Amino acid sequence: QVHLVESGGGLVQAGDSLRLSCAASGRTLSSYVMGWFRQAPGKEREFVAAIRWSTGSTLYADSVKGRFTISRDNGKNTVYLQMNSLKPDDTAVYYCAARYGSGLQMVVYEYGYWGQGTQVTVSS
Numbered sequence: 001q002v003h004l005v006e007s008g009g010g011l012v013q014a015g016d017s018l019r020l021s022c023a024a025s026g027r028t029l030s031s032y033v034m035g036w037f038r039q040a041p042g043k044e045r046e047f048v049a050a051i052r053w054s055t056g057s058t059l060y061a062d063s064v065k066g067r068f069t070i071s072r073d074n075g076k077n078t079v080y081l082q083m084n085s086l087k088p089d090d091t092a093v094y095y096c097a098a099r100y101g102s103g104l105q106m107v108v109y110e111y112g113y114w115g116q117g118t119q120v121t122v123s124s
Contacts, residue, residue, distance in 0.1 A: 001026045002113040004096045009118030012086055016122070020081040022096030022115060029053040029072075033099050034079040035111055036070060038092035038120075045095070047106040049081060059104040063089075086122045093117040 008020040022034065035050040049070040050059045058070055069082040079096060097111035105111070 002029075002032070002098045004098060004113055004115035006094065006096045006115045006118040009094060009120045011121045011123065014087055014122055014124050016086050017082070017084045018086060018120060019083070020094055020096075020118060020120070022079040022081075024077045024079065024096075024098065029077060029098070031100060031102075033101060033104055034070075034072065035097045035099070035105070036079075036081045037095045037097055037108065037111075038090075039095070039117075040092040043092075045108050047108075048094070050104045050106070051079065052102055052104060054102070057104060059106065061106070083120070086120075088122050088124045091120060091122050093119050 003025045005023045012018055032053050036048040037045050038048050039045040047061050051070045067085045072079045095117045096115040098113040099111040
């Protein structure tokens with residue numbers, strides 16, 4: 001069992017930056033892929049970014065490529081999502097997720113563990 005707790009959300013203005021954190025516990029993450037997803041009101045949950053814990057390899061959605069950076073801290077068992085140049089369209093609840101295995105997946109059902117989410121609101 002992997003327990004995930006997100007933090008760092010908030011209200012910011014367009015163009016600002018924000019860093020989300022996801023603290024993981026319960027398992028050694030060396031065999032896991034960690035992902036960030038987001039869900040805006042009335043929309044489906046969508047992939048944002050993923051990182052393979054063992055190698056640090058990453059994958060990004062086209063909509064955030066060049067603006068967001070996913071990273072991990074082995075010592076703290078924490079995954080981060082650095083979000084720069086935020087836009088109103090980035091407004092959503094952001095979820096941290098984990099999947100056992102090495103594949104960098106973009107599909108929601110591939111991830112078996114989820115946090116409760118943190119709200120990010122970007123005003124224009």
